[in-house]
Amino acid sequence: GIRPNVELAQKAGIELGVTGAIKVDNGMQTNIKDIYACGDCAESYSLVTGRAVYRPLGSTANKMGRIAGDRVTGGDLEFRGVLGTGIFKIFDKTVAQTGLTEREALQEGYEISVCHNIKPDKPEYFHGEEMLIKAVADRKSGRLLGVQIIGKSGVDKRIDVFATAITFEARVQDLFHLDLAYAPPFSTTKDPVIYTGMILTNDIERGRPLMSARELEEKLRNNDDITVIDARVAKQYEKSHIEGAVNLPHESLRESIDDLDREKLTVTYCNKGVTGNAAQNILINKGFRKVYNLSGGHKNYLKMRKS
Ligand SMILES: Cc1cc2nc3c(=O)[nH]c(=O)nc-3n(C[C@H](O)[C@H](O)[C@H](O)COP(=O)(O)OP(=O)(O)OC[C@H]3O[C@@H](n4cnc5c(N)ncnc54)[C@H](O)[C@@H]3O)c2cc1C
Structure with a gap:
């Protein structure tokens, strides 16, 4: 230190x-x-x-x-405080953070929503590189509290957008509306910043709750009564999956719905979270009451296990 x-x-x-x-x-x-x-x-x-x-x-x-x-010299400039925004490079990775971490937000007494958003900084055909964005927001006000990002490229630009948003007290709902620059060499049509806002908004106010890898791990360890649905194709499931998960691929999920318990706590997941959210939508629309999407999907779950 x-x-x-x-x-x-x-x-x-x-x-x-x-x-x-x-x-x-x-x-x-x-x-x-x-x-x-x-x-x-x-x-x-x-x-x-x-x-x-x-x-x-x-x-x-x-x-x-x-x-x-x-x-x-007689002026009246005022210091307005900091978010502690920082960035560094380690080999080919960039690591950046701004605002509160999850732990700091909890220590401050916030009831938080946390997402792990894995997205490329550019389209695949422009050699986009995945970054992992962890974002923390206040459930009550929707205010974005802090963000941490790790990735190979495009991290600097996103952390600065987040730092600006937090400075001006943006709510997660506001991020979707940011008119960010897009052309394929620079970004994706929906920038990772915008996706982050959408994921947190879904969790906070659109009835599409997230479950963190750590929370799921704890529930599995406690043998909680829970259905875990792997919504990926069978080949991916066979390669590696969360212990106890059933493989119900997204495209055929509707056909298996009647075999599932609508009242039971259910967690859906895919590789990174998007298809898991689609599966979550299907289940909620079919009357399932407690359906969570695993934040950051299987990829983030494996990272959590490793750490
Ligand atoms: C390795 C390293 C990498 C860093 N990278 C970054 C980065 O990427 N981004 C970032 O934002 N920040 C970075 N920092 C932090 C940044 O360098 C400091 O926050 C910044 O330099 C602080 O400025 P300062 O003027 O307060 O102090 P300093 O830059 O430390 O200047 C203080 C000066 O006062 C002199 N001094 C001390 N005591 C006395 C004395 N009694 N009489 C006279 N002179 C004295 C010192 O010799 C020194 O020249 C880095 C720091 C280090 C060490």
């Missing part, structure tokens, strides 16, 4: 915040008049929760420096 270098400030009687970094007001002024602090030694606060956070980043240091400079 990283610790703020605050020795000099402490000796000068400057107050530290709860994070151990120098406490500043919105104009970067410390508790001592005309003494300003900015960058890695200064505390900032979360744009989502309003709570003090310590996120020492060059992007933030730069803003803080400008604000402090503006203030000491």
Whole structure:
């Protein structure tokens, strides 16, 4: 980890915040008049929760420096907090995050919806590369709280769209309506950002709930009374499937419906989530009461097992 270098400030009687970094007001002024602090030694606060956070980043240091400079020369620029947006490259993968993680959102007391959205950044014929987007939203307000992405390309562009959306307090329902740039060399017709909004909206207010891989694993371990439907073709099921799942491929699912218990907790899945959602739709339309789609499908389930 990283610790703020605050020795000099402490000796000068400057107050530290709860994070151990120098406490500043919105104009970067410390508790001592005309003494300003900015960058890695200064505390900032979360744009989502309003709570003090310590996120020492060059992007933030730069803003803080400008604000402090503006203030000491008579300006009124104000620091507006951070999402802690960060990005790094590890070999051929890009990893990025913004806003709250699932754990942070739970610690803050939010009732959350979480999705794992696996989508290519471009169409296949333009050599699109899959990325995994994990997004966290507040169930009550629909507000997007945080996003993490890992993938080979196109991650930087998506995380910045999400950071912008969270900054302006977008709800997941708003993401679908974003007029994002599309042409095949750059994106898919429905951008992964838009899909993320659709998946979370389906979960929060359109009666198409998601179940995380971890939740399903727990239910299976506890031997809960549950039907798990693998909606992929038989060949994929035979290759690998979730233990205890029955193979009812999406295209023939309607024919098997009468053999299933409509009252029983049911989880559908496919490889990544889209066909699982289609199977979920069929079951709900046929009167099944408690049908969940496995978030991120079999692919994400395997990743969870591996980790
Ligand atoms: C390896 C690495 C990679 C990073 N990559 C990224 C990235 O990709 N993106 C990102 O946003 N951030 C990144 N950061 C963080 C970013 O570099 C810092 O947040 C940023 O430089 C902080 O700026 P600053 O001006 O507060 O401090 P610094 O850049 O550390 O500058 C402080 C200066 O004060 C000097 N100094 C210290 N004590 C005294 C003293 N008593 N008297 C006089 N001078 C003193 C130091 O020598 C230093 O030059 C990275 C950091 C590291 C270490």
